[in-house]
Amino acid sequence: MKFSFSSEQEAFRESLRRFLAERSPTKEVRRLMETPHGWEREGWARLNAELGLTAVRIPEQYGGQGFGFSEQCIVLEEMGRVLLCAPYFSSSVLATGAILNAGGEAEKAALLPGMASGEVVATLASVEDCGSWDAAATTLIATRDGEGWRLDGHKSFVLDGHSADLVVVLGRAAGSAGEEGLSLFTVAGDAPGLARRALAVLDPTRKLARLAFRGVRAELLGEAGGAAAPFARTMAEAAVCLASEMVGGADRLREDALAYAMMRMQFGRSIATFQSMKHKQADMLLEVELAKSAAYFAAAALDDGDDDVVATASLAKAAASEAYTQTAIHAVQIHGGIGFTWDNDTHLWFKRAKASEVLLGDAHLHRERMMQAMITGSVR
Amino acid sequence: MNDDTVRAEVRAWLAANWNAEQGLVEWRTKLAGSGWGVPSWPSRWYGRDLPEGFVPVVEEEFARVGAIGVAKTGIRMLAAATILAHGTDMQREKFLLRILTGEDTWCQLFSEPGSGSDVAGAVTRAEFRGNQWVVNGQKVWTTSAHKADWGLLLARTDWDQPKHRGLSYFVIDMKQPGVAVHPLRQMNGYASFNQVFLTDAVVPPEMIVSTVGDGWTVTNTTLMHERRGADGLRGWARGSDLVGRIHDEERAEVAVALEPYRWYPQRAGRVDLVMPRAIESGAIHDPVVRQEVAKLLIMAKSAEWTARRARTAKEQGKPQGPEGSLGKLAASNIARAAARVHTQIAGASALLAGADGLGAGVVAEVLLSVPATSIAGGTDEIQRNIIAERVLKMPREASEDTKRPFREVPRNTIG
DSSP, rough: OOOOOOOHHHHHHHHHHHHHHHOHHHHHHHHHHSSSSSOOHHHHHHHHHOOOOOGGTTTTGGGOOOOOOHHHHHHHHHHHHHTOOOOHHHIIIHHHHHHHHHHHHHHHHHHHHHHHHHHEEEEEEEOOTTOOOSGGGGOOEEEETHHHHHHHEEEEETTTTTOSSEOOOOOOOOTTTTTTEEEEEEEEEOOOEEEEOOOSSTTTOOEEEEEEEEEEEEEEEEHHHHHHHHHHHHHHHHHHHHHHHHHHHHHHHHHHHHHHHHHOOEEEEEEEEEEEHHHHHHHHHHHHHHHHHHHHHHHHHHHHHHHTTTHHHHHHHHHHHHHHHHHHHHHHHHHGGGSSSSSTTTHHHHHHHHHHTTTTTOHHHHHHHHHHHHHHHHHH | OHHHHHHHHHHHHHHOOOOOTTTTHHHHHHHHHHHSTTTTGGGGGGEEEEEOGGGHHHHHHHHHHHHOOOOOOOOHHHHHHHHHOOHHHHHHHHHHHHHHHTSSOOOEHHOOOOHBSSSGOOOOEEETTTTTEEEEEEEEEETOOOOOOOEEEEEEEOSSBBBGGGGEEEEEESSSSEEEEEEETTSOOOEEEEEEEEEEEEEEEEESSSSSTTTHHHHHHHHHHHHHHHHTGGGGGGGOOOOOOHHHHHHHHHHHGGGGGGHHHHHTOOGGGGHHHHHHHHHGOOHHHHHHHHHHHHHHHHHHHHHHHHHHHHHHOOOOOGGGGOHHHHHHHHHHHHHHHHHHHHHGGOOOOOSSSSSHHHHHHHHHHGGGTTTTTSSHHHHHHHIIISSSSOOOOOOSSSSSSSSGGGSSSSE
């Protein structure tokens, strides 16, 4: 297991950080978050043309660069630092992951090149109104219809669901229950019978949509009835990716709160001289660094094909959920009154922290998942 | 020079010299002479001038043939590092070899009843009378003082200088009439430390380390090595089960040296026992317990990986990142969380100790030993100050005690 980044990875991170700092200052974040989609095709295309980040983890035979999770998690950590407004997580993590894990050779060859270039923006629609992150809660019904399939039902909490060109949908056969009868499908974003509604969201830098399906024509992705395992794998990978994005945001927030404490004067001295402030900053550093280690380790574990990736992935997500939200709470507190204003940037990260804490399952859920995986593992 | 050439060289030397049927001191004397015992030390002083990065390679080769290394128990390596950095050649001649062979045992006389976190506030006095230093005062928390041949002593030599500039650092002979050692009993029932009473104890002039008034600089060298070692604190505590005269001698040495540390695993919280105990007791079926166990394991695993990040960076010769300074504070949080989870799992059994207690009293020992973790070797509060000031570069607080003569500084009436 690797515990350090190679010099190539460090150099990649450095150039990416410079690029994103320039491309995504908070002024731009604030502009994009007020738009209906939360991102713009032009800026997205430029980003992909210059850096090819959408291609990072897609294998070369499908037009990608063939790197691993360690590299993709560097990308996500850096994007998380600047709150980049782009459909990267939906398309390059969730949808790409689902296609790589579930798709057959022909499907991957047909779908992935467009996503690798960034021309096609895809997302994954798995969660429904009940809000369960568990595939077994799926109620959307998929019915065979001649050569293809027809989908009826709904999906919710779909990242970039109203702006994606392609939607990967989790559905089930009528009469099936639990993890049986689950299949994945692909649907065009503008397919007839698909009604998409943007939801009002807590974190405006990341948009969600509700999708209603009424007899929507769909293509099967992978094996009919066999989606449970590839979907679970996709979710474990996504948890690690999200944890990486989160520790990037937490670290940035921590740094900004430190910089503010260093310049803020009260009672004739810098508030950074107060022990109550120093101890808080030390605790924040500790919590963020531990969460970073967990995210780095989990990404390396995915690349190494470890047996206990489910436990490790949930560990990383739980650690990041606690660390990011706690850091955001401290950051607002350290800024004092100004930290509660709209003009101050802290709330942008606070909202992303809260939303990310919940997305893909909160710390409670992931701690339970981790324990169940460990208990099963210790029996095995 | 690379890993392979170093490996080949040490392997050849071990093949020619190592066998298990020689005396421990005899072997270590030979080892010290070869430089392979402490390869990162200067070649003039029992080392080979090798960069730190090669040390694991050498250790691997020793482990491969079961060869014993130089003595590393107790605080001897802190004494060695300090004397290497600040001592005279006479002191190096006199002490270093016997440290490495294990013939001499050392203790550290820094803390006092009136100065714990504030070590520089020491009031033990050393006065130059006639042709020697005469020492009076009281030291505390001294591990193995009753067995030690030599002590690293911090004492005040000038009361008119500001606090940090009136201190000097000495090597004191512990086997003399002016040194009285009494055990100090702790809240967990053990007596692993001592109080040392110094009454007209003497130190010859050549046993000062560095110069008069430079004691704080020297102390910091010792403390820096102590903190650096804290990560792998009991790394040397592996008792081997290999056969041979020399292994018997080493086992006896380790048993004596480890005696004061018997409860240290409990002090760290015994995270390793949490899952087995939760499964054995059935508490694992309680979702509330599972949450708490998970929180603990997440913290412990993340801290372990953070320590490995720090170690890897050090081995690669990269500048130390923030991850290197966090281990001690993380360990305190982990120990406290572990004590809480052990209590939750134990239920009413947490009321019992000793033979009636869980795991023959180990759980009770955890509950009563954990409070030491956030105090010993730098309290959590001091640790946070260090992280804030050295890692985050936050400003120091205005000090009340460092700019005037020490005799004018308010201090404890006890001690």
